[in-house]
Amino acid sequence: MNEISKALLAMSIAPLPLVASLTPWTGEPIGYGTWFFAGAITLGAGGGAWLLERSWQKMIANRIVIDIKPNQVIVDGVILNCEFSSLIRLFKSRVALAEMLGIIVNEAMFKRGQSVGIRKSAHIKIWPGSLQVSDFELESLSEAIAAEFISPVFEVIDRHIEFPSRDLPCTAPATR
The missing domain is CATH 3.30.420 (Nucleotidyltransferase; domain 5)
Structure with a gap:
């Protein structure tokens, strides 16, 4: 996995613990907008990491x-x-x-x-x-x-390598 994909994955995970840690500080439940924003960042960065990694692997294959x-x-x-x-x-x-x-x-x-x-x-x-x-x-x-x-x-690639002889003795187990 390349460095940019790792950074995008880290960015996708970062908002969730931040949003979850806000509840004890404020004492109020977190609104839907905050969860929607954190989820959008998570899905966007995770999808971006997946697309980047997929294109990277395709490029290396070709x-x-x-x-x-x-x-x-x-x-x-x-x-x-x-x-x-x-x-x-x-x-x-x-x-x-x-x-x-x-x-x-x-x-x-x-x-x-x-x-x-x-x-x-x-x-x-x-x-x-x-x-x-x-x-x-x-x-x-x-x-x-x-x-x-x-x-x-x-x-x-060196063409001048001499390979050992292929005429090796048979080491198969003897049959009875």
């Missing part, structure tokens, strides 16, 4: 997939070529990283015919191939992406 390869960015199937890699590093400089990020954000925001002002969620797949990627580069990329997208997911 993540934009961004593949970052050496000198190539693929945003939901659209291939974009830009020079941000060197011969040995995936990101040759911070300026190249910022330019690549600007291209990604522009393509992602105009994707699927949605409104330009809505921030989207992203699944970032980094394919370094034979190039080196340091933790510092990944950290600066994640900070830059997190500033532009809502709850991004990062994945570094």
Whole structure:
């Protein structure tokens, strides 16, 4: 649950104890108007929290997939070529990283015919191939992406991982 939904839920609960605590102080029963006002705030804020949380979950379910390869960015199937890699590093400089990020954000925001002002969620797949990627580069990329997208997911995919052999001995129990 995001922070705004939590704040709306807290706001929806707040008027009820306040109204209930007024009775001992005044000695008179509380009027219908006060209960109506407190109930309207409770229902409105609770409904707002529910709608906000529902739209948040829907946005996270429809993540934009961004593949970052050496000198190539693929945003939901659209291939974009830009020079941000060197011969040995995936990101040759911070300026190249910022330019690549600007291209990604522009393509992602105009994707699927949605409104330009809505921030989207992203699944970032980094394919370094034979190039080196340091933790510092990944950290600066994640900070830059997190500033532009809502709850991004990062994945570094290495093609050079050797998997163990699948020919494992059978460990099934012996039959009698």
